[in-house]
Amino acid sequence: MGKLLIVGTVAFDEIETPFGKTDKILGGAATFIGLAASQYNVESGIVSIVGEDLPKAYLNVLKDKNIDLSSLEIVKGGKTFYWKGKYHNDLNSRDTLVTELNTLADFNPVVSEGFKDADVVMLGNLHPSVQLSVINQMEKRPKLIVLDTMNFWMDNALPELMEVIKHIDVLTINDEEARQLTNEYSLVKAAKAIQKMGPKYLVIKKGEHGALLFHEEKVFFAPALPLEEVFDPTGAGDTFAGGFAGYLAATSDLSFNNMKNAVIHGSNLASFCVERFGTERMEILKKEEVTKRLHQFKALTQFDIELQ
Amino acid sequence: MGKLLIVGTVAFDEIETPFGKTDKILGGAATFIGLAASQYNVESGIVSIVGEDLPKAYLNVLKDKNIDLSSLEIVKGGKTFYWKGKYHNDLNSRDTLVTELNTLADFNPVVSEGFKDADVVMLGNLHPSVQLSVINQMEKRPKLIVLDTMNFWMDNALPELMEVIKHIDVLTINDEEARQLTNEYSLVKAAKAIQKMGPKYLVIKKGEHGALLFHEEKVFFAPALPLEEVFDPTGAGDTFAGGFAGYLAATSDLSFNNMKNAVIHGSNLASFCVERFGTERMEILKKEEVTKRLHQFKALTQFDIELQ
Numbered sequence: 001m002g003k004l005l006i007v008g009t010v011a012f013d014e015i016e017t018p019f020g021k022t023d024k025i026l027g028g029a030a031t032f033i034g035l036a037a038s039q040y041n042v043e044s045g046i047v048s049i050v051g052e053d054l055p056k057a058y059l060n061v062l063k064d065k066n067i068d069l070s071s072l073e074i075v076k077g078g079k080t081f082y083w084k085g086k087y088h089n090d091l092n093s094r095d096t097l098v099t100e101l102n103t104l105a106d107f108n109p110v111v112s113e114g115f116k117d118a119d120v121v122m123l124g125n126l127h128p129s130v131q132l133s134v135i136n137q138m139e140k141r142p143k144l145i146v147l148d149t150m151n152f153w154m155d156n157a158l159p160e161l162m163e164v165i166k167h168i169d170v171l172t173i174n175d176e177e178a179r180q181l182t183n184e185y186s187l188v189k190a191a192k193a194i195q196k197m198g199p200k201y202l203v204i205k206k207g208e209h210g211a212l213l214f215h216e217e218k219v220f221f222a223p224a225l226p227l228e229e230v231f232d233p234t235g236a237g238d239t240f241a242g243g244f245a246g247y248l249a250a251t252s253d254l255s256f257n258n259m260k261n262a263v264i265h266g267s268n269l270a271s272f273c274v275e276r277f278g279t280e281r282m283e284i285l286k287k288e289e290v291t292k293r294l295h296q297f298k299a300l301t302q303f304d305i306e307l308q
Numbered sequence: 309m310g311k312l313l314i315v316g317t318v319a320f321d322e323i324e325t326p327f328g329k330t331d332k333i334l335g336g337a338a339t340f341i342g343l344a345a346s347q348y349n350v351e352s353g354i355v356s357i358v359g360e361d362l363p364k365a366y367l368n369v370l371k372d373k374n375i376d377l378s379s380l381e382i383v384k385g386g387k388t389f390y391w392k393g394k395y396h397n398d399l400n401s402r403d404t405l406v407t408e409l410n411t412l413a414d415f416n417p418v419v420s421e422g423f424k425d426a427d428v429v430m431l432g433n434l435h436p437s438v439q440l441s442v443i444n445q446m447e448k449r450p451k452l453i454v455l456d457t458m459n460f461w462m463d464n465a466l467p468e469l470m471e472v473i474k475h476i477d478v479l480t481i482n483d484e485e486a487r488q489l490t491n492e493y494s495l496v497k498a499a500k501a502i503q504k505m506g507p508k509y510l511v512i513k514k515g516e517h518g519a520l521l522f523h524e525e526k527v528f529f530a531p532a533l534p535l536e537e538v539f540d541p542t543g544a545g546d547t548f549a550g551g552f553a554g555y556l557a558a559t560s561d562l563s564f565n566n567m568k569n570a571v572i573h574g575s576n577l578a579s580f581c582v583e584r585f586g587t588e589r590m591e592i593l594k595k596e597e598v599t600k601r602l603h604q605f606k607a608l609t610q611f612d613i614e615l616q
Contacts, residue, residue, distance in 0.1 A: 003502060090493065115341055185398065188536040209517040221608050223533040227518060228496040258612045294615055300529050301609050303568045 002298045005115045005142075007031045007047045007134045008124025009104065010054070010062075010072065010239070013278055014084040017091065019179070025278045026058040027083065029124030031149070032235035035282040036242025037291055038065035039252035044060040045115040047071040047134055048106045051078035054153040061283060070112040075118040078103040078142050091230050092207060096167050102146070119252065122245035123147040123168070124159055124238060128160040134169050146170040147199070148241050151177050170259075172241055187212065188219070194213045201259060205237055212262045215256050222263045224302060225293065232277045236270045239282065243269035253270035310557035313423045313450075314341045315355045315442045316432025316546070317412065318362070318370075318380065322392040323588055325399065325540050333586045334366040334599035335391065337432035342588040344550025344577045345430070346373035347598055349559035355442055357415045360384035360468050362483040369591060371545040378420040386411040386489070398446040399490040399538050400515060419445040420561035427560065431455040431476070432546060436468040443475050452562055453455060455507070459485050478567075480549055483514045495520065496527070498511070511547055521571045523564050530571045531608060533579040533601065540585045544578045547590065551577035576601050 013027025030046045037044050045068035050059075052074060062069060084098035109130055116139040123131040125148045135145060145168040153161045154177065165171055171194060179185055182193040187204055191214035194202050202214040208230075210223040243266035251258060268290065275281045320553035321335025338354045345352050349564060353376035358367075360382060417438055424447040431439040433456045443453060454475040462470045462485065473479055479502060487493055490501040495512055499522035502510050510522040516538075518531040551574035557564060579601060583589045 143385070186536055186538075188534050206517070209514070210529075210531070219534055219536070219608060220611070221518075222611075223529040223531065226496050226527055226529070228494055230494070257612060261613045264419045264611055264613060291615060296612060298613070298615065300527060301607075301611075303528070303572055304531075304565060305572060305602060305606070307599060307606065 001041050001043055002119040003115065003117065003135070004037055004044045004245060004249040005040070005047065005111065005118035005121045005129060006030050006037065006040045006044060006124065007109060007122070008033055008126055010046065010048045010050050010058075011081040011083060012054070012249045013234060014082070014098070015232055015234050015277060016086040018087065018089050019231055020277070022277050024082065026061060026235065027278055028081065029126070029238045031279060032238035032273065032282065033122055033124050033242035033245070033291065034062055034067045035065060035279055036239045036266075036273075037246025038067060039243065039269065039285065039287065040246040042246050042249045044246070045071055045112065045118070046058070046066065047109045047111055049073045049075065049103045051075050051080040051111075053078075054080045054242075061279065068112075068114065071110060072116060075103045084235070087233065091233055105277035109134050109137075118142055118144070120144045120240060120245050120249040124241065125150050128153055128157050128164040132160070132164040132167070135147055135164070142247075143252075144169050144248060146172065146241065146245050148172045148237070149177070151180055151278050154180055159231070162197065168199050170201040170203060172197040172203040172205060174207070174237075178202070178204050191219070203263065205240060207233075207236075210264055211240065211267060213259055215259070218256055220260045220263060222267045222297075224267060225296060225300065227271060227274065230274045233274050234278060235282075236273050239273040240270040251285065264294070264297055268297055309349050309351055309421065310427040310560055311425065312345055312350045312352045312553060312557040313355065313419065313426035313429045313442070314338050314345065314352060314550075315417060315430070315432055315439060316341055317389050318354065318356045318358050319389040320362070321393060321542060322390070322406070323540055323542050323585060324394040326395065326397050327539055328585070334369060335586055336389065337434070337546045339370065339549035339587060340546035340581065340590065341394065341430055341432050341553070342370055342375045343373060343587055344547045344574075344581075345554025345557070346375060347551065347577065347593065347595065348554040350554050350557045351589040352376065353379055353426070355417045355419055357381045357383060357411045357417075359363055359383050359388040364390045366578065369587065376423065378418075379418060379423060381418065383411045393542070395541065396543065399541055409528070416440050417445075426450055428452045428454070428553050428557040430549060433458050434547065436461055436465050436472040440468070440472040440475070443472070448570075451560075452477050452553075452556060454480065454549065454553050456545070457485070459477065459488055460490050461507045471503065474505050478509040478511060479507040479513040480513060481524050482515070482545075486510075486512050490503065499527070499577045513548060515541070515544070519571055519575060521550065525529070525569070526564055528568045528571060530575045530605075532575060533604060533608065535579060535582065538582045541582050542586060543590075544581050547581040548574035550574070572602070574603055576605055
């Protein structure tokens, strides 16, 4: 069993989609990453910060999945990070209506002793300085460091972002962000440029259009499963990252071939995440359902052209 | 060897991309379909119409690939269909600057005797009444009828389009057109709706995001090969269709498994088409290059997750 350290938000989300809306519900990058990784044989811990206003039941969702919360700070009298957003009709774009950083504004992450030797570190989308601080607290270089980020940090903390990505193995960003980071329109050229910045592996997430894995001259593509209904895309990218990192931590095989499998596993879990609001689907997801859908991924992509 | 009848334009194209521009060069749906299909062991013929202004050298490009032109009408003193377009910087969208129908305005297709028994009919993008006329001229039901169309005909000739698609086996359209035709945003739902309209197979082309093949409850996805440079997208969709239909005509295997292979073959050829202006790349494309890139498609999509 591998040990996986997860860094990211544990948050209140309030979501409106064309299909309905929620009150404040459990959300946050670390939450989705942790739930996804819990599908695999890993010992996971979350580094995060919340306020006392976060219901105990929400933390129990994570504890019930055997996720260690000894690195999760609960600020007395503090308020938890809160995001409110509304998706457009195509579900591919959204407006952020409210962002309250609250306790996240002064987050100094502290990794508990038991996780300073984690095999895999999954740095969820957060300020790059927070991500770097976690790397620096590790007592030995983890076997694998994966970092997820977004255009917000490219716009507002680019020097810090460039610094932290020097120290990581895998970067996961979306196609527009890859273009922004490199000024290259071609994703193949962008991938080459990013590998020169530090990470030897790059995952470009294209939402409903799948994900690309780049390493040296190699490239692998995993489609998103075509779904009859996408209900709520919130957390799909984090779920992908959690499946990717969780699978790699559990299998302890960092070959390119196994990274391909990890991309498929991440895409597979993300296809469940979007079926219900927030974390609903991931909380009740069963191993048999995961395996069944992996068969669908095989059927979706595998072909038998005989080649000399 | 299968017999393939191709219907579509043989045309003058004048193209501007961010990388340069052309004078009037050889283009047209039937041209690209024919060049793509010539990669396979097929006996192809084109049903089309041109004016006397089309240089003999352009017709020789097709003849040199052993494409039969006995169903291609050359109108004395007539002018050939002419399209001029300019691509935007992302190459995903374009403006049509000029469309001159010329001889195409009064096109009454006549299928020569030698092709009335074709095994496969590939109806390239044209007025649905022209497409239907060709079907009606066949002396027996072809083993496979594939139809490509676009939103223009949905806007301007929907009743005729709905009539012709009752008679076909495979429809190829892009994602936005699938949504327009069915009023369904989900491509899975759109695919179900389209199968009720007639075609038992549907290919949804997503350009740089690949292509989906639907049949009953089954779905297969072929990515587009991630390319360092896309030079000119003109003809990529027709090249895809030509590879798809040509491969099926050559192999005479209409199983779903072989259709998957056909989608890969079509995607493979389309990845070459975009490397040069117009037909340049397809004219000189060698079998060894095609095979080599099929290996890349395998590497791009195949993975080894062991499933119970």
